[in-house]
Amino acid sequence: MAIRLDMTMSLDGYVAGPDDDPDHPLGRGGFRLFDWLDRRLDPGPSGEVYAEALATRAVLAGRRTYELAGRWGGDHHDGVPIVVLTHAIPDDPPPGSVVYATDVHEAASLARRAAGDGDVMVHGAGAAQALLRAGQLDEVELHVVPVLLGRGRRLFDHLPAGPVELDLVRRLATPETEDPPQQVLHLRYRVRLP
Amino acid sequence: VGKIVLYMWMSLDGFIAGPDDRPGQGLGIGGERLHDSLVLDDDDPATARSDDRVGATVLAEAMATGAVLTGRRTFDIAGHWGGDHHDGVPIIVLTRSPPAEPAPGHARYVTDVREAAALAREAAGDRDVLLHGAEAARACLQAGVLDEMALQVVPVLLGQGRRLFDDMPGDHVELQLVRSLEGSGTLHLRYRVRTADEL
Numbered sequence: 001m002a003i004r005l006d007m008t009m010s011l012d013g014y015v016a017g018p019d020d021d022p023d024h025p026l027g028r029g030g031f032r033l034f035d036w037l038d039r040r041l042d043p044g045p046s047g048e049v050y051a052e053a054l055a056t057r058a059v060l061a062g063r064r065t066y067e068l069a070g071r072w073g074g075d076h077h078d079g080v081p082i083v084v085l086t087h088a089i090p091d092d093p094p095p096g097s098v099v100y101a102t103d104v105h106e107a108a109s110l111a112r113r114a115a116g117d118g119d120v121m122v123h124g125a126g127a128a129q130a131l132l133r134a135g136q137l138d139e140v141e142l143h144v145v146p147v148l149l150g151r152g153r154r155l156f157d158h159l160p161a162g163p164v165e166l167d168l169v170r171r172l173a174t175p176e177t178e179d180p181p182q183q184v185l186h187l188r189y190r191v192r193l194p
Numbered sequence: 195v196g197k198i199v200l201y202m203w204m205s206l207d208g209f210i211a212g213p214d215d216r217p218g219q220g221l222g223i224g225g226e227r228l229h230d231s232l233v234l235d236d237d238d239p240a241t242a243r244s245d246d247r248v249g250a251t252v253l254a255e256a257m258a259t260g261a262v263l264t265g266r267r268t269f270d271i272a273g274h275w276g277g278d279h280h281d282g283v284p285i286i287v288l289t290r291s292p293p294a295e296p297a298p299g300h301a302r303y304v305t306d307v308r309e310a311a312a313l314a315r316e317a318a319g320d321r322d323v324l325l326h327g328a329e330a331a332r333a334c335l336q337a338g339v340l341d342e343m344a345l346q347v348v349p350v351l352l353g354q355g356r357r358l359f360d361d362m363p364g365d366h367v368e369l370q371l372v373r374s375l376e377g378s379g380t381l382h383l384r385y386r387v388r389t390a391d392e393l
Contacts, residue, residue, distance in 0.1 A: 106370035156207030
């Protein structure tokens with residue numbers, strides 16, 4: 001159905017703070033971005049979008065995100081296939097439901113096939129950028145956190161000049177009564193085919 | 195008392211102009227896309243109109259401001275707005291080194307951001323101050339004098355160009371979304387900067 005990027009981003013476009021590494025996968029101060037997940041199991045917009053993410057039938061991630069996440073122990077959610085886009089396939093066999101792919105088109109078609117009638121969740125800035133460059137991203141779901149991080153790892157970076165047109169298909173804001181740290185704006189865009 | 199409100203049109207990936215923005219090509223290569231929903235006569239911001247009702251509302255708010263605060267780069271690229279941005283309100287231009295010739299029309303040059311903000315507020319009286327330009331926005335953020343941001347998020351990825359939020363210190367700035375409107379696919383977000391005593 002759809003290959004959909006799912007990322008939490010600060011209003012100034014960062015998905016992690018500065019100096020992210022395996023010991024600090026979210027970088028300095030990056031934990032602020034994930035306060036909204038405190039509401040992931042509650043009724044309301046944040047619970048709704050979280051449930052949708054976990055209803056996807058395949059995961060497509062970049063190698064960096066995959067390693068920073070400790071390879072998700074081989075199971076991101078419900079044992080769905082995980083396609084990892086990498087420049088160099090690791091020597092050790094992939095854990096759990098993981099398969100490696102070195103080509104972005106191959107990764108996209110593997111993930112689409114694995115998801116069947118379901119959607120594919122894309123995770124990580126590197127995979128997102130590769131899919132955008134290859135014209136293989138169908139939708140973008142952004143959880144926009146009302147904070148400026150100032151520095152860190154950007155979601156939209158290393159892209160060629162030239163417009164990629166989008167259509168805003170959904171906008172869900174947390175209610176005004178929500179506590180400040182858990183406030184977030186969930187935006188869904190469809191990527192228009194060129 | 196009026197607020198200092200940043201008004202910017204930005205792509206979803208955070209660009210306010212395409213690459214190679216300069217006088218005569220103020221929005222850079224491909225950056226006109228960001229102003230597709232606006233119609234201007236002779237590049238005069240006071241004549242700006244929008245086809246959709248929500249966009250028109252936001253424009254009307256911007257043009258109801260009582261002073262303009264901007265950076266030198268934006269001011270120069272815009273051809274100084276002929277010395278009059280809208281309705282002859284005072285234009286405060288933040289610059290590191292004021293040029294020798296006097297500022298045109300209703301503009302004046304100021305070198306200190308706090309002084310610029312205070313002058314703009316005073317000039318605007320009960321009305322808001324329209325803040326425009328990335329560098330002035332950063333300076334105001336860092337000086338703690340920015341009250342709100344009215345961001346028009348255009349549904350496009352430009353890929354490259356000039357970013358609104360760039361080259362900032364790593365201190366977090368906490369915000370509150372106070373309004374979210376949609377018009378013709380463009381998202382009009384209004385954020386309030388949380389003050390130190392709320393945090």
